[in-house]
Amino acid sequence: MNPLDPVEFRRNGHMVIDFLADYYQNIQNYPVKSQAKPGFLLESLPDCAPLHPESIETIINDVQRDIIPGITHWQSPNFFAYFASSGSTASFLGEMLINGFNVVGFNWESSPAATELEMIVMEWLLKLLQLPNFDEFIKFFSFSNGGGGVLHGTTCEAFICTLHAARESILDHIGRENARKLAVYCSDQTHFSFQKSAKIVGINPKNIRQVSTSRSSNFKLSPRLLDEMIKKDIESGLVPVYLCVTVGTTSMAMVDPVGPLSDVSSAYNMWVHVDAAYAGTACICPEFRHFLNGVEGASSFSFNAHKWMLTNQSCCCLWVKDKSALTKSLSTNSEYLKNQATESGQVVDYKDWQIVLSRRFQALKLWMVLRSYGANGLREVIRKHVNLAKDFQMLVSADKRFEIIVPRYFSMVCFRVSPEVIGQCYDTEHEANEFNQKLLQSVNATGCVYMTHSIVGGVYFIRFVVGATLTEDRHVIMAWKLICDQATSMLCTPTPKCI
Helix, strand or coil: CCCCCHHHHHHHHHHHHHHHHHHHHCHHHCCCCCCCCCCHHHHHCCCCCCCCCCCHHHHHHHHHHHHHHHCCCCCCCCECCCCCCCCCHHHHHHHHHHHHHCCCCCCCCCCHHHHHHHHHHHHHHHHHCCCCCCHHHHHHHCHHHCCEEEEECCHHHHHHHHHHHHHHHHHHHHCHHHHHHEEEEEECCCCHHHHHHHHHCCCCHHHEEEECCCHHHCCCCCHHHHHHHHHHHHHCCCEEEEEEEEECCCCCCCECCHHHHHHHHHCCCCEEEEECCCHHHHHHCHHHHHHHCCHHHCCEEEEEHHHHCCCCCCCEEEEECCHHHHHHHHCCCCHHHCCHHHHHCCCCCHHHHCCCCCCCCCHHHHHHHHHHHHHHHHHHHHHHHHHHHHHHHHHHHHCCCEEECCCCCCCEEEEEECHHHHCCCCCCHHHHHHHHHHHHHHHHHCCCCECEEEEECCEEEEEEECCCCCCCHHHHHHHHHHHHHHHHHHHCCCCCCCC
16 A cells, blocks of 8 residues: 555545535535534444545545534635634645645755745735835834744734743843743733633733723723733732733724834833734735734734635734744754754744744745735735625614624624613513524524624624625625524514615
């Protein structure tokens, strides 16, 4: 048996491509959210691996029979949950090349093209994020000025690496005996993975400081409140070291004021990280670029290309203003990795920019996406999704039974059936929350669409996120009709004629 026989590889590869092409052609016919029950696969598959080889035909048939029912179809045009995990033909083909070459590009010498293409792609993206008035952003985060970019798998990795760099830098100055005094800051809308990452790098959980936000300010992190909290913490003996600013929060896609928050933090010599995991992609469009105003004052910045840039999982783009601050805290110099190129100081060794040693040739798929669709093609996709979200928002606003919770900035609409309408049947805010929860459950139970929720300020609401590559206006209209029908049934009230 030759596991890489070219003839078999070609035949089997064609079969898998045909299977996936059929899958995408029929994807909207599947229930969007898997209807599987816990343990379904444990009951259907054997309890040990086969002793003898099985044909690819048999395996693919089992994928259709056993695996497909347990998949929640993130690429479905009716997927409006979480944040989308967009994909594309170019990215898929890039993944094929990545897997085909199967290089391990931990340093330049291990595969020069993997390192240098990543550097090129990260510089391309920097320039895509610019308008003529924002040359400072390129200057500060570019390899040409002591900064640079790296591809991680997830935002959590970016958090851990930058938190570690900030922690090591401050401890070098104040002494490692003061590690328990370090404090990091975020808002109560910051993604939970930030707190997890802070714990991983050794920050005292009591010193992970959350600044409260409110509906009156659209749940944005207040520079004034941040400054007040930092001052009090310093008085009590803490050492402020790191601030996470969010552009596109998870629950509501709200935007923290990047510039003013960076100004506050600079007075205390803190590391400022801008997390734009979802919304960062939109900022390649000039009309959204202002959401990053002030980012040149940050120490690092990241967004996930796998959310909205047609790039398959996983692909988090991270830039740092001072690459030495990152590499000093993460570098390794084992004898068996020493080589002339590294010793020359003329190359980048990405093993020193991340947690693990091994790394995939991630830049290849992102390079293919950028070349296959170009800046204008990617902007067209973003604008299409934003316009579909606008259309959905208009439908919600036209139905007086519903209310919009917060302004829509990108392609996510946060809404609920209003308490006033529910009050005809229910008396308390708690029961209003329960009603909207049941509404979401009933809509998702149909299998026709999939949405998720959040609770902010005690209010339960439904998140409708447009971002799947295949979504068209007809899918948005269908989703709204389904929501209306379910609400009408539950409220026992007629749907307004304007809908």
